[in-house]
Structure formats: C-alpha cells, structure tokens
Amino acid sequence: MTEKPRQFTIKELSSEFDVTPRTLRYYEDQGLLSPERNGQHRIYSIADRVRLAWILRGRRVGFSLAEVGEMLDLYDLGDGRETQRSVTLQRCNERIKALEAQREDINATLKELQGFSALISNMVRDDQTGQWIHAETGEPVATFGP
Amino acid sequence: MTEKPRQFTIKELSSEFDVTPRTLRYYEDQGLLSPERNGQHRIYSIADRVRLAWILRGRRVGFSLAEVGEMLDLYDLGDGRETQRSVTLQRCNERIKALEAQREDINATLKELQGFSALISNMVRDDQTGQWIHAETGEPVATFGP
DNA sequence: TAGGTAGTTGACGTTAACGTCAACGTCAAT
DNA sequence: ATTGACGTTGACGTTAACGTCAACTACCTA
Numbered sequence: 001m002t003e004k005p006r007q008f009t010i011k012e013l014s015s016e017f018d019v020t021p022r023t024l025r026y027y028e029d030q031g032l033l034s035p036e037r038n039g040q041h042r043i044y045s046i047a048d049r050v051r052l053a054w055i056l057r058g059r060r061v062g063f064s065l066a067e068v069g070e071m072l073d074l075y076d077l078g079d080g081r082e083t084q085r086s087v088t089l090q091r092c093n094e095r096i097k098a099l100e101a102q103r104e105d106i107n108a109t110l111k112e113l114q115g116f117s118a119l120i121s122n123m124v125r126d127d128q129t130g131q132w133i134h135a136e137t138g139e140p141v142a143t144f145g146p
Numbered sequence: 147m148t149e150k151p152r153q154f155t156i157k158e159l160s161s162e163f164d165v166t167p168r169t170l171r172y173y174e175d176q177g178l179l180s181p182e183r184n185g186q187h188r189i190y191s192i193a194d195r196v197r198l199a200w201i202l203r204g205r206r207v208g209f210s211l212a213e214v215g216e217m218l219d220l221y222d223l224g225d226g227r228e229t230q231r232s233v234t235l236q237r238c239n240e241r242i243k244a245l246e247a248q249r250e251d252i253n254a255t256l257k258e259l260q261g262f263s264a265l266i267s268n269m270v271r272d273d274q275t276g277q278w279i280h281a282e283t284g285e286p287v288a289t290f291g292p
Numbered sequence: 293t294a295g296g297t298a299g300t301t302g303a304c305g306t307t308a309a310c311g312t313c314a315a316c317g318t319c320a321a322t
Numbered sequence: 323a324t325t326g327a328c329g330t331t332g333a334c335g336t337t338a339a340c341g342t343c344a345a346c347t348a349c350c351t352a
Binding site: 009010011021025040041042 | 298299300301
C-alpha cells in the first residue's frame with residue numbers, strides 16, 4: 001500500500017499540467033497560488049493542485065489571471081458577511097452569463113466550421129466540365145466565402 | 147424604398163461592432179480585411195462586414211488573429227487543388243476538435259459556478275448558533291473551497 | 293572535494309493586440 | 323479662406339503572460 005504523496009515539487013506539478021515552473025512562480029507572484037516552503041523550496045499541496053487545475057481551466061475558457069484570481073477569492077471568502085455575500089453572488093452570476101454567451105459563440109462557430117467541413121469533404125471535380133460538384137447530388141457547388 | 151447602403155465608412159463599421167477604427171486598420175495590416183479605397187479613405191463592403199463579424203467572434207472564442215486569418219484563408223481558397231483541399235479539411239477538423247474541447251471546459255466551469263451560486267444564495271445564518279446553514283434543509287453548510 | 297541535480301531570486305526580453313499621439317490630407321460648409 | 327468633421331499614415335507606448343538568462347544555494351553522491 002503505497003501512500004499517495006500529498007505533496008508536490010514544482011517540477012512534478014508543472015510537468016503534470018504541462019506548464020513551466022516559471023508559470024507556477026508567476027501565478028504565485030500574482031497571488032493565485034501560495035504553496036508552503038521547505039526552506040526555500042516550494043511545496044505544493046493537493047489543494048494547490050486543485051487550484052492550479054481551476055486556474056488553467058479558467059485560462060482555457062478565456063478568463064484573465066486577474067479574473068481567475070477574483071473567482072478563487074470568491075470561493076475563499078467563507079466568512080460571509082452579508083454585503084460580501086451578495087456581491088459575490090452577483091459577480092458569480094455575471095460570470096455565468098458571460099460563459100453562457102461564449103458557449104453560444106462557440107456553438108455558432110462550430111456550426112459554420114462543421115458545415116464548411118462537410119462541404120469540402122463532399123466536393124468532387126466533375127470529369128466533363130471540370131467544375132466542383134457535390135459528390136452525391138451532382139449539383140455544382142457554389143462559390144466559397146462566409 | 148430606401149436603398150440600404152452596401153458601403154460603410156470606417157467609423158460606421160467600427161461603432162456598429164463596438165471597436166475602434168484603429169482596430170480595423172490593424173486587422174487590415176494583418177491581412178484580415180482589405181477594403182476598397184476612395185482616394186485614401188477606406189470603403190468597407192458587406193463582405194468586409196461579414197468577415198469582420200467572423201473575426202470578432204473568432205476572437206471572442208479565443209482564437210488569435212493569426213488563427214482567424216488562417217481560417218478565413220481556408221474559406222478563400224476556392225481553387226481547390228487536391229492537396230490544399232485535404233489540408234484545409236484537416237485544419238478545419240482540428241479547429242472543430244479544439245472548440246468542442248473548449249465547450250466542455252466551459253460546461254464544467256459553468257457547472258461549478260452554478261453550484262457555487264446556488265450554495266451561496268441558499269445559505270443563511272442560524273440565529274442560535276451563528277453558523278451558516280442551508281435555508282431549507284437547515285443543515286450546516288460545510289467549508290468553502292474548490 | 294568536486295560535481296550534479298533541483299531549485300531559488302531578480303532582471304530583462306518578448307509577443308499580441310491594440311492605444312495614443314502627432315502631423316497631415318480633403319472636402320463641404322461657413 | 324478658414325474651420326471642422328472625418329480620415330490617413332507612421333511611430334511609439336502599453337499590458338498580460340509568460341520566456342530567458344545569470345548568479346546563487348542547498349543537498350546528495352561518487
């Protein structure tokens with residue numbers, strides 16, 4: 001029964017998530033991570049690992065580091081004074097709205113790309129006329145362009 | 147019957163899409179737009195407008211200008227030599243894969259944010275104990291954190 | 293004791309995507 | 323003929339998110 005290590009060196013974590021050590025130090029500079037220290041070496045906990053996953057996913061969906069940091073802060077303010085709580089809720093719901101809008105953009109883009117992909121893969125050159133025609137319908141394919 | 151103008155000045159187009167003229171000139175520098183000229187003034191056509199919409203949506207979903215340009219080029223190569231066509235198809239399908247992955251990231255993030263939002267809005271302070279409890283179940287709400 | 297491995301802290305460099313500013317052109321209206 | 327409104331071309335500035343490099347430290351190993 002090998003105890004799973006609940007500690008990570010900077011190299012372990014960075015290579016697991018495929019970022020450089022520099023990136024982790026930068027995130028720390030920006031207050032997004034705060035690993036323990038063993039002497040001067042950084043020691044990352046499982047909680048740090050979870051936060052890192054959050055950060056990177058936030059980045060992938062287009063949030064800036066500042067925005068990600070803000071969202072992590074939302075999670076962290078567990079004291080829950082009333083005003084803070086309502087602000088948190090509001091900011092959170094704004095983020096949700098933005099993400100939903102972005103998902104719609106993605107769906108629209110996907111739709112066009114998929115249509116375009118299908119068009120291309122169904123195109124074929126007509127032997128007689130030399131024109132591009134649809135492989136099954138035989139109808140000529142119109143000009144390109146959005 | 148007022149003829150809809152199929153031409154746009156830089157200010158019309160930029161303010162319609164809520165970007166600055168500088169942005170449109172920059173896109174032109176990068177080869178993403180190529181409006182006509184009336185003397186030294188730029189004149190944008192409907193096709194330019196469509197391209198611009200594409201560009202901006204591409205930016206919103208996280209593509210770089212270079213990537214957007216590449217995708218616009220895909221649309222434009224209508225000559226369709228075979229090798230070009232297969233490359234186009236491949237690049238196109240890569241983009242589709244990436245977008246689908248990104249949509250999954252968004253869905254996951256949305257799920258967490260929605261759960262968090264629901265948690266917050268259902269929290270309420272217990273009068274006796276001073277603890278945070280769920281408004282309906284009355285059960286104490288656990289600590290925060292991802 | 294020397295070397296190798298793994299990490300550290302500055303400090304400066306880089307890239308994308310514009311912003312900002314200066315100097316100029318042009319055309320209609322006053 | 324001057325004044326704006328609108329637009330133009332450089333050229334330089336800016337910000338975020340790191341990359342890169344140099345100089346250093348600490349520890350393990352042969």
